[in-house]
Amino acid sequence: MGEKLNLIVINDSALARGGATALAIESAIGAAQAGWNVTFFSRKNGTQDPRLKQNGVRLRGVDGQKVSIQFPAKAFVSGLWNKAAKRALTQLINEHDMTRTIIHVHNWAHFLSPSIFDPLKPFQAQTILSTHDFFLTCGNGGQFNYQSRLPCPHIGNSPQCLATRCDKRNSLQKVWRVSRHKARKRILPAPDFKGCLALVHNKQRPFFERAGFKAENIVEIRNPISPLTNERVSAEKNNSILFIGRLDVEKGADIAAKAAEMAGAKIVFAGEGPLKDKISRSYKQAEIMGFCDREKLAELIKEARLLIMPSWLETFGLAAVESLWSGVPVLMSQNALLSEDIVNRGAGVSIDPKNIEATSKTIRSLMGDNDRIKSLSKNAYFQSADIANTHKSWNSAHLRLYQKMLPETHSKVDKSICQTALLNVHYSANLGDGLLSDCLAYGLEQGADNIVSFPVDLAGRESITTLGGSRRGVALKTLAKLPQSLRRLAISPIQKYYLKKLWRPHYHKQFKNADCVVVGGGNLIVDHDLNFPVKINAALSVAKSYNLPIHIYGVGVGTKFSKKALSLFRSAFRDCDLKSVTVRDEASRLSWEKYFAPYCGISAEVVFDPGIIAKDCWATPIRPNGVPDHIDCAIGIMSPNELNYHNDGSKFIDLHKWYVELISSLQKKNMKIVIFSNGSPEDTKYIQSHLAPNLDQLDVFIPKTQSELSALLAHTDLTIAFRLHAIIPTTSYGNRVIALEWDKKIRSFMTRIGKSDQCINMRETSASTVAELSMKLLSKPKTPSTEHIIAKQEIDMLAARICKEFN
Structure with missing residues (x-):
């Protein structure tokens, strides 16, 4: 197959009549233009997009018709298991060197069937499924x-699912669909899937995680959009409503027609479908244009005051974003995944497809309010850029993902990609560590098209584990009581064992195909019983053996170090190829200048902690299962044992009593409260065993992933917390925060964002006083965050420097 890398794109069709096939074609063309050998596997005997061949994409597949137009008996069999598709795909795979091949599956349910997953089983780890x-x-x-x-709230093929009549046609069709879903689950069990799910929106995530797909195998790559016009449409001067899409019940075409007629508004339909004749006969205000190419759509959007999309179900809604980016506001179904994004940006209005009368009133109001339409139009044009990808950023995101998923033996074949190792504690059970790592990865990859980042966990972990919570609690409690010298004696033999058996081998495995190492972010340059000094010294010595440049980014630097810790850190920084150093606060900068700059010759600059771009990394995440619809206050709980250990063993306060008093004071003020942990097993055990059982009417949420933690903090009016990476994401989303000070890093951050008055020293402040401050903050409007904009620019600068050195 030559020296190039290979991509097999799998999709039901090779001609776009809908958004999913258009994206499948684009993924093939984008990779071909980037120099990959691309094969497009689909139904052969249909019309095919000529651009595929024009861009050097090979076309392969199998003859046949869509399931929906086959004879029923044949459709029943081939739709469940298309033997011909399986045979053809198996042959295609056998023709490829699979050590340098990625497989990207788009649509498969309308022709190819679950049979295609059988030949993919041995290659799951290099397979991407777009949802x-x-x-x-x-x-x-x-x-x-x-x-x-x-x-539907049910898991597919669960007893509740089987008992529900949900199919759009009839019960017999439901039986067939259940059988097909069973076939897919048998050949591709979700918990065993080792590849990657590429979501079009993070609001899909709970459905896939609930079905058994692992959180660490899921990424979000939002669909690519091009505006229909380059200039903002003066929507306030127009008088018609536009509907773009299939004219069927699922898309709500009948709802749009009826609501427009009730409002006395003209509506134009751009599309075909089974409701075309009915709408034409029944609604005098409706004008049906049929299928329209982009040139015609551009003409129609220039005449539109609003786009309406009242779908009963909408996974993304390409037409909605095309409209927004052209400056035309959108009336979006509340069932659509994008609805909240659009409303939050003041670019449209959410409507309930079940309530046609309310929808017509909304239309009538907007048809008569030019000022509001102008405001919505400007927000749509200027404030919605982050709702979707551009075509360039979408292709770049997929190319980076393909590169990441290549088998290890060929992960360095593409010399144009800078493989950047992020050295931190990404897989710590404390999800805040992974959250900031994800944010840094997101920022770097958005900042440069040719950066692919991957985490290298200092502790040698390759997934999050919450095992050992009770044992760790006992260990922390015991160690906290020991003098530092005895703690070191107890820990030293364990560190030496892991250094030899786990840590060094792990660093070698991860760095051998890297081009660059970024140490950060997190509180890494600290001396907790030589934990980080030993690991970072070993990791950077391994990086040196591969001649890798090192950047330290957004880290915290301690103020107290043992002689051994200083020796380990100084030799590590002096001997490696250290290119730049940035720290997350002024105290860390002063400490770096005092302890390390004289030994490595590089001064530190201050940047924001990467976690502050959580708003960009996860946009507007869906509310996690188990979190109430409304939260006045989320209280982040830190275990007394954990706090005392990291507080150098000195007694803090009677923390349990303080928690109880705070929660009781807030409950007396009729506040809806959720208590949570950042995932630390010790914090979680304390909540479940000691705190929650002693309090009534209290919601508890223990996030399992970084995205769940971010989602909780996005959906609370106020967060009170110890953990810095509960405080920082809350700030990113523009929500209110009270920081509980236990370490100088907490006050440093709150001072930098101008909220030092919301940083509470618990030794000096009663729980009732904090409750009063909470009520005061909740009485004031939220303040949108601007820090994430600066932080993104700072990470962009790091990305530019990495790329310059790489090139």
């Missing part, structure tokens, strides 16, 4: 009850 729909979680592909017209 344009929900066929991987739900037999009908919608995670939707078409009879009740409501989102």
Whole structure:
């Protein structure tokens, strides 16, 4: 197959009549233009997009018709298991050197069937599944009850699912869909899937995690959009409503027509479908244009005051973003994944497809309010850029993902990609550590098209584990009571064992294909019983053996070090190829200048902690399961044992009593409270065993992933917390925060963002006083964050420097 890397794109069709196939074609063309050998596998005997061949994409596949237009008996069999598709794909795979091949699956349920997953089983780790729909979680592909017209809460093929009449056609069709879903689950069990799910929106994440797909195998790559016009449409001067899409019940075409007529508004339909004749006959205000190419759509959008999308189900909604980016506001179904994003940016209005009368009133109001339409239009044009990818950023994101997923033996074949190792504690059970690592990775990859980042955990972990919570608690409590010299004696033999058996081998494995190492972020340059000094010294010595440049970014630097810790850190920084140093606060900068700059010759600059771009990294995350619809206050709990250990063993306060008093004071003020941990097993055990059982009417949420932690903090009005990486994401989302000071890093951050009055010294402040401050903050409006903009620019500068050195 030559020296190039290979990509096999799998999709039902090679001609776009919908958004998913258009994206499958684009992924193939984008990779081909980047120099990959690309093969597009689909149904052969249909019309094919000529651009594929024009860009050197090979076309392969199998003859046949879509399941929906085959004879019923044949459709029943081939839709469950398309033997011909399996044979053809197996042959195609056998023709490839699979050590240098990535497989990207788009749509498969309308022709190819679950049979295609059988030949993919040995190559799951290099397979990407794009989730344009929900066929991987739900037999009908919608995670939707078409009879009740409501989102479905059930897991596919669960007893509750089987007992529900949900199919859009009939019960026999439901039986067939259940059978097909069973076939897919048998050949591709979600918990065993080792590849990657590429979501079009993070609001899909709970459905896929609930179905058994592992959180660490899920990424979000939002769909690519091009505006239909380059200038903002003066929507306030126009008088018609535009509907773009299939004219069927699922898309709400009938709802749009009826609501517009009730409002006395003209509506233009750009699309084909089974409701075309009915709408034409029944609604005098409706004008049906049929299928329109982009040139025609551009003409129509220039005449539109609003775009309406009242779908019963909408995974993304390409037309909605095309409209926004052209400056036309959107009336978006509340069932659509993008609805909250659009409303939060003041670019449109959420509507309930079940309530046509309310939708017509909204239309009538907007048709008569030019000032509001102008405001919505400007927000749509200027404030919605982050809702979707551009075509360039979408292709770049996929190319980076392909590169990451190549088998290790060929992960350095593409010399244009800078493989950047992020050295930190990414897989710590304390999810805040992984959160800031994810944010740094996101920032670097957004800042440069040719950076691919991957985490290298200092402790040698390759996944998050919460095992050992009780044992760790006992250990921390015991160690906290020992003098430092005895603690070191107890820990030293364990460190030496792991250094030889786990840590050094892990660093070698991770660094051998890297081009660069970024140490950060997190509180890494500290001396907790030589933990980080030993690991960082070993990691940077391994990096040196591979001649890798080192950048230290956004770290915390301690103020107290033993002689041994100073020796380990200084030799590590002096002997490696250290290119730049940035720290997360002024105290850390002063400490670096005092202890390390004279030995390595590099001074430190201050940047924001990467976690402050959580808002960019996760946009507007869906509210996690188990979190109430409304939260006045989320209280981040830190175990007394954990706090006392990291407080150099000195007694803090009676923390349990203080927690109880705070929660009781807030409950007396009728506040809806959730207590949570950042994932630390010790914190979680303390909540579940000591705190929660002693308090009534209290919601507890223990996040399992970084995205769940971020989502909780995005959906609370106020966060009170010890952990810096509960405080920082809360700030990123513009929510109110009270920081509980136990370490200088907490006050440093709060001072930098101008909220030092919201940093509380618990030794001097009663729980009731904090409750009063909470009420005061909640009475004031939220302040949007601007720090994340600066932080993104700072990470962009690091990305530019890495790329310059790499090139």
